[in-house]
Amino acid sequence: MLVIALLCGFAFSRLGAPGQLALNVVNSFNKLLFVVFGFLMKVAPIGAFGAMAFTVGKYGAHSIGNLGLLILAFYAACIVFVVLVLGILAKLTGFSLWRILRYFRDEFLIVLATSSSEPVLPRLLSKLERLGCDRGVVGLVVPTGYSFNLTGTAVYLTLSSMFIAQACDIHLGWDQILLMLGMMLLTSKGAAGVTGSGFVALVATLTVMPTLPVAGVALIVGIDRFMSEARALTSTVANIVSCVAIAKWQHALDTDKLRAELQAGFVQTEADKLQLSEPVLAH
Structure with missing residues (x-):
């Protein structure tokens, strides 16, 4: 993943204006992912509670x-x-x-x-x-x-x-x-x-x-x-x-x-x- 990220970064810098356009799209998608992850983090305690309940119920x-x-x-x-x-x-x-x-x-x-x-x-x-x-x-x-x-x-x-x-x-x-x-x-x-x-x-x-x-x-x-x-x-x-x-x-x-x-x-x-x-x- 790091290698791909570095290659994409070099490619964006070489493209100039089109690269900046593509970079803006990536940044927008990145913000979207953070919003989605924020939603998931809010309901994560429910999943953790369910996992603990499963553990206690099955293993004592x-x-x-x-x-x-x-x-x-x-x-x-x-x-x-x-x-x-x-x-x-x-x-x-x-x-x-x-x-x-x-x-x-x-x-x-x-x-x-x-x-x-x-x-x-x-x-x-x-x-x-x-x-x-x-x-x-x-x-x-x-x-x-x-x-x-x-x-x-x-x-x-x-x-x-x-x-x-x-x-x-x-x-x-x-x-x-x-x-x-x-x-x-x-x-x-x-x-x-x-x-x-x-x-x-x-x-x-x-x-x-x-x-x-x-x-x-x-x-x-x-x-x-x-x-x-x-x-x-x-x-x-x-x-x-x-x-x-x-x-x-x-x-x-x-x-x-x-x-x-x-x-x-x-x-x-x-x-x-x-x-x-x-x-x-x-x-």
Whole structure:
């Protein structure tokens, strides 16, 4: 999908005026889809309630406890990834992960509230530049990471697939588990940073994996909203840390400015308020 989108973008730019006309049609269709999705999101709680009722009715009330364990396991896996993997990466790069988390705390609250990383993209770009990262690196790494560095989605896909396999009493060998892991890492790339995209990626992945039933997603659709928050938050932290690390590796990072900003913490000026708030309101 990403390759097709890039090819279409290049084609629109080469066509000139006709390309602009075609682009307007695409934008109109895009707005139409968002309106349709808005309608679907309003009735989604009814579907989630039905899925939970089906789960309890067929598998018993104890299945709710198993779903709770899945949520706890997913949150624990995300915390381990952030603390160990991203923490070690931050340490090797020469900055404190805790101070990075504190510096972007407002953006993390927005991600938690919306279960999406999309609304904070303009704010991340601005604040990463303020930390001393080169604009070219920020402009390339962060938007690319929104499609290719969705670590939270990758963790979610793997854990959810294992849960569905156990719930359906399907035994998976190590070769099947490794194949599924590789497939999940691949299908997580290109997923949109909007709410529910991870669940859509899970359904799309299970359709091409004959060992697991697609209908098994009904078991977890009721708790997807709780897992969506951790998915978006983990991916956002990973994109921030990776951007600073890549800027350091490319010698495009002002380390003195980074150290000073992290020491002082983010202090918002009036100019920052105008710069940071307008893009978010546009979403």
